[in-house]
Amino acid sequence: MAAVDTxxxxxxxxxxxxxxAVVVLLVGWEVLxxxxxxxxxxxxxxxxxxxxxxxxxxVLPMHFGAxxxxxxxxxxxxxxxxxxxxxLVVYSPFLRRVIFPFLLTLQSVPKVALAPLLLLWIGYGLxxxxxxAATVAFFPIVINxxxxxxxxxxxxxxxxxxxxxxxxxxxxxxxxxxALPYIFSSLKVAITLAxxxxxxxEFVGSDKGLGYLILTSSxxxxxxxxxxxxxxxxxxxxxxxxxxxxxxxxxxxxxxPTNTDPPAI
Amino acid sequence: MASAAAPLVSLEGVTRRFVTRSGTDVxxxxxxxxxxxxxxxxxxxGPSGCGKTxxxxxxxxxxxxxxxxxxLNGEVLARPSRKVGMVFQRPVLLPWRSVFExxxxxxxxxxxxxxxxxxxARRLIELVGLGGFENALPSELSxxxxxxxxxxRALIYEPELLLMDEPFGALDAMTRxxxxxxxxxxxxxxxxxxxxxxxxxxxxxLLADRVIVMTxxxxxxxxxxxxxxxxxxxxxxxxxxxxKDFAKTIKSAVYAEARGC
Ligand SMILES: Nc1ncnc2c1ncn2[C@@H]1O[C@H](COP(=O)(O)OP(=O)(O)OP(=O)(O)O)[C@@H](O)[C@H]1O
Ligand SMILES: [Mg+2]
Numbered sequence: 328m329a330a331v332d333t334x335x336x337x338x339x340x341x342x343x344x345x346x347x348a349v350v351v352l353l354v355g356w357e358v359l360x361x362x363x364x365x366x367x368x369x370x371x372x373x374x375x376x377x378x379x380x381x382x383x384x385x386v387l388p389m390h391f392g393a394x395x396x397x398x399x400x401x402x403x404x405x406x407x408x409x410x411x412x413x414x415l416v417v418y419s420p421f422l423r424r425v426i427f428p429f430l431l432t433l434q435s436v437p438k439v440a441l442a443p444l445l446l447l448w449i450g451y452g453l454x455x456x457x458x459x460a461a462t463v464a465f466f467p468i469v470i471n472x473x474x475x476x477x478x479x480x481x482x483x484x485x486x487x488x489x490x491x492x493x494x495x496x497x498x499x500x501x502x503x504x505x506a507l508p509y510i511f512s513s514l515k516v517a518i519t520l521a522x523x524x525x526x527x528x529e530f531v532g533s534d535k536g537l538g539y540l541i542l543t544s545s546x547x548x549x550x551x552x553x554x555x556x557x558x559x560x561x562x563x564x565x566x567x568x569x570x571x572x573x574x575x576x577x578x579x580x581x582x583x584p585t586n587t588d589p590p591a592i
Numbered sequence: 593m594a595s596a597a598a599p600l601v602s603l604e605g606v607t608r609r610f611v612t613r614s615g616t617d618v619x620x621x622x623x624x625x626x627x628x629x630x631x632x633x634x635x636x637x638g639p640s641g642c643g644k645t646x647x648x649x650x651x652x653x654x655x656x657x658x659x660x661x662x663x664l665n666g667e668v669l670a671r672p673s674r675k676v677g678m679v680f681q682r683p684v685l686l687p688w689r690s691v692f693e694x695x696x697x698x699x700x701x702x703x704x705x706x707x708x709x710x711x712x713a714r715r716l717i718e719l720v721g722l723g724g725f726e727n728a729l730p731s732e733l734s735x736x737x738x739x740x741x742x743x744x745r746a747l748i749y750e751p752e753l754l755l756m757d758e759p760f761g762a763l764d765a766m767t768r769x770x771x772x773x774x775x776x777x778x779x780x781x782x783x784x785x786x787x788x789x790x791x792x793x794x795x796x797x798l799l800a801d802r803v804i805v806m807t808x809x810x811x812x813x814x815x816x817x818x819x820x821x822x823x824x825x826x827x828x829x830x831x832x833x834x835x836k837d838f839a840k841t842i843k844s845a846v847y848a849e850a851r852g853c
Binding site for chain 1: 649652653654671672673674676677678680682684686687688697698700701702703729731
């Protein structure tokens with residue numbers, strides 16, 4: 328009972344400290360903006376940000392949904408193409424020689440710079456935003472999955488060989504589960520990259536999405552809305568990261584990841 | 593080609609070389625010829641690095657010989673045989689599977705149904721002293737406990753030939769002795785053929801019908817001693833005069849090889 332009490336108190340204190348820090352920051356920001364009368368277009372006060380963002384509340388869900396769809400769609404697309412390509416590369420030396428140079432070239436080009444070209448080819452719209460997000464998120468998935476599939480304990484493979492097991496069985500029962508922690512560590516990177524990819528695509532050409540909102544409010548000098556949308560965007564990034572981390576804990580409980588925090592961008 | 597007269601395992605002039613990363617050749621085994629009769633319990637001793645593990649992997653069909661042939665039941669071993677069970681020097685368990693699921697793993701690889709063998713799996717786990725740990729993950733076990741799981745895993749599909757690479761190496765003396773006699777009991781009851789690598793001369797003599805002594809690189813067989821001690825062997829066997837004679841012969845062979853040449 329006493330132990331429960333102390334842990335509860337410690338948690339409360341920890342959360343209290345975080346909340347306090349946030350409150351102090353917001354109040355300080357508000358006060359400084361007012362005291363120094365910082366121009367609204369340069370740095371709006373928190374109250375201003377809240378008020379202006381609230382004003383466009385009717386359209387926010389639609390924009391948020393568009394970006395979320397591009398992020399999730401791009402992420403899923405990166406997974407369903409990246410993992411099979413990694414499998415092909417691991418199992419076929421021929422495909423490795425054919426595919427790898429292309430992958431490396433693709434990786435060395437900043438994908439953000441590719442976005443205008445991609446949009447030119449595939450047109451504008453949600454599907455193209457997804458494809459841009461997928462292109463950005465794809466590479467770490469391929470590399471990590473291939474590394475994971477190849478890092479299987481040599482003697483474990485010898486054990487399966489001593490049982491004369493089929494390649495398919497070894498893949499499903501040994502290689503793939505062995506690679507799962509590697510795959511998940513790349514998925515946590517990929518989901519963050521998918522957010523970047525989606526926003527870039529919306530910058531380049533789109534008529535909705537949080538990226539589009541940032542672009543238009545910047546053009547209209549509505550800095551306060553930009554701040555509000557940025558906040559939403561970071562909420563989206565954090566939530567999707569933790570969704571992946573949660574799936575990782577569910578699917579690889581034997582492997583306890585040491586890093587559960589979002590990577591610094 | 594398979595005939596009743598052919599020994600279960602036979603090696604004819606088997607040489608195995610490895611190419612190291614620096615590009616040089618290492619001869620792990622040099623012209624080893626050896627025949628193992630059905631139902632024999634053969635132990636292999638020799639200094640570290642003399643090719644004992646390599647020998648077992650060749651017989652298990654995990655790697656091919658560089659020169660020479662390995663036969664099983666008189667037939668040249670072209671691919672691993674399902675009649676062979678292997679206990680590796682390290683436990684090599686699947687980290688995401690419980691003890692119980694690890695023991696059943698070979699059945700899945702063989703494409704057999706696991707349901708009829710579940711009771712047997714539980715019995716084996718109990719037998720090696722891991723009762724109550726069925727649902728534990730390998731990372732929750734000590735090295736010796738993991739090794740005992742890998743022994744159960746080799747026994748679950750009842751292979752005719754058991755290849756055991758220092759299976760009791762990570763165990764304390766008492767568990768080691770218990771499991772040795774348990775292994776003898778299983779061997780006697782199920783009539784299996786066993787090739788058992790060990791560093792302990794006592795263990796080698798206590799278990800075997802025959803002890804094979806190997807030399808350091810390149811690995812060769814230098815002595816092949818039939819152990820005529822009466823069966824069943826008991827914990828007291830090792831205090832008999834005959835036992836000591838055998839142990840002495842083998843020890844001097846191992847030590848002469850380790851020092852000389
Ligand atoms: N995959 C490999 N690549 C290169 N060299 C190898 C390989 N496997 C074994 N060797 C070499 O072959 C020799 C015999 O190795 P092996 O593992 O069979 O020895 P061992 O008798 O089992 O030793 P220990 O008692 O220490 O387990 C060693 O010198 C080792 O360096
Ligand atoms: Mg060895």
